[in-house]
Amino acid sequence: MGAVYKQLSITERRKIERWRHAKVPVDEMARALKRCRSTIFRELKRNHFSDESMPKYAGYYGAAAHLMAADRRARDRKLIKHPELCRRVVERLKNGWTPEQIGNRMIHEGEQLRVCQETIYRYIYSKEGQRDDLWWYLPTHRVARRPRRTRRRREPKFHCDVSILFRPDDVAHRRQFGHWEADLMLFKQKFGQSNVTSLVERVSRFTVILKNPNKRTKPVMGKIMDAIRDLPLAARKSITFDRGTEFVSWPHLQAEIGTQTWFCDPSSPWQKGTVENTNRRARRWLPRKRDIRSMADHDMKMICDRLNNTPRKCLGWKTPAEVFRAKMMEELQ
Numbered sequence: 001m002g003a004v005y006k007q008l009s010i011t012e013r014r015k016i017e018r019w020r021h022a023k024v025p026v027d028e029m030a031r032a033l034k035r036c037r038s039t040i041f042r043e044l045k046r047n048h049f050s051d052e053s054m055p056k057y058a059g060y061y062g063a064a065a066h067l068m069a070a071d072r073r074a075r076d077r078k079l080i081k082h083p084e085l086c087r088r089v090v091e092r093l094k095n096g097w098t099p100e101q102i103g104n105r106m107i108h109e110g111e112q113l114r115v116c117q118e119t120i121y122r123y124i125y126s127k128e129g130q131r132d133d134l135w136w137y138l139p140t141h142r143v144a145r146r147p148r149r150t151r152r153r154r155e156p157k158f159h160c161d162v163s164i165l166f167r168p169d170d171v172a173h174r175r176q177f178g179h180w181e182a183d184l185m186l187f188k189q190k191f192g193q194s195n196v197t198s199l200v201e202r203v204s205r206f207t208v209i210l211k212n213p214n215k216r217t218k219p220v221m222g223k224i225m226d227a228i229r230d231l232p233l234a235a236r237k238s239i240t241f242d243r244g245t246e247f248v249s250w251p252h253l254q255a256e257i258g259t260q261t262w263f264c265d266p267s268s269p270w271q272k273g274t275v276e277n278t279n280r281r282a283r284r285w286l287p288r289k290r291d292i293r294s295m296a297d298h299d300m301k302m303i304c305d306r307l308n309n310t311p312r313k314c315l316g317w318k319t320p321a322e323v324f325r326a327k328m329m330e331e332l333q
Helices: 010-021 026-033 037-046 062-076 083-094 099-108 117-124 127-131 217-228 250-257 269-282 297-308 320-332
Strands: 179-185 195-201 207-212 238-241 260-263
Touching (some): 179 217, 179 269, 195 217, 207 297, 238 269
Antiparallel strands (some): 195 207
16 A cells, blocks of 8 residues: 655745755755655646736745645635535536536536536545445446546557558668658647647658647548648658557548558657658747647648748758659659
8 A cells, every 4th residue: 555645734845945945956855855856846836936916026935835735725625615516516417417517517607616527526536425425426437536647548559560660661761752751740738739730751851731720630630631632642652650649540541542651669759750850940930839820721831832942951952842843753754
């Protein structure tokens, strides 16, 4: 049985404040307090004080951190402090609503006093919720909540036949035209899930950039198919992806337009270095802090034109567009 986690005390938080101002390393703080270093990192991040009206006073303060932590714990007990709110939540649970549906419906209805799904789950598995067997009304009927680590989304599985290990040498050594690499360029979370798919032909370095409103696999792969569908099959023989969840619809790519797919090994982005290098170039116009939601497809095309009409040393100072056109002519002859 693992050790029970103990909340940081006000005394410990004041020590962290003094050490923080003295620029003591986090590892030293953790050793002195006999705490895990991740506890200190989490404490500094979650209880950092900031006020837009007094920016110069931003920082970590032990007393303020203790109040912030106590306030969070109080919010977690909201369903106990507000019986009427608890009654409405329990009633909806018994009518078959999930905690996610309850929490988001409250937002939709604009209720002033509301709770999020995590608070509802915590209440269900608290001693008060267990006393009324509220777990039984959840879709899974799980008596005890799963540990946090097991709630993470599992990495999608990819068939071993599409591993990059089986990609032909002619593709790996750029001896054959028509093989592409693809990747997703992400941006700051405050801009939502908008992202950009970058497609690069390995021989010519010809680039296509596609804007996506989210990371769902079917729309992402659908845009890729629409972008290359009209090319002759010889110009879209294969695409190499990483193992992101946005690319799990790869069977549709092969079935619908006949393009072979290959996948890098887990955590091995260097295996598709051509698109990674292209992403670095594209970041000049698509930095992570840019809000791309206001950008139109025309803006994306302009960025592609800049990339494709810039001479490249690896191409003997030809442009990607020139090499791509020449290779297309060879394939059509």
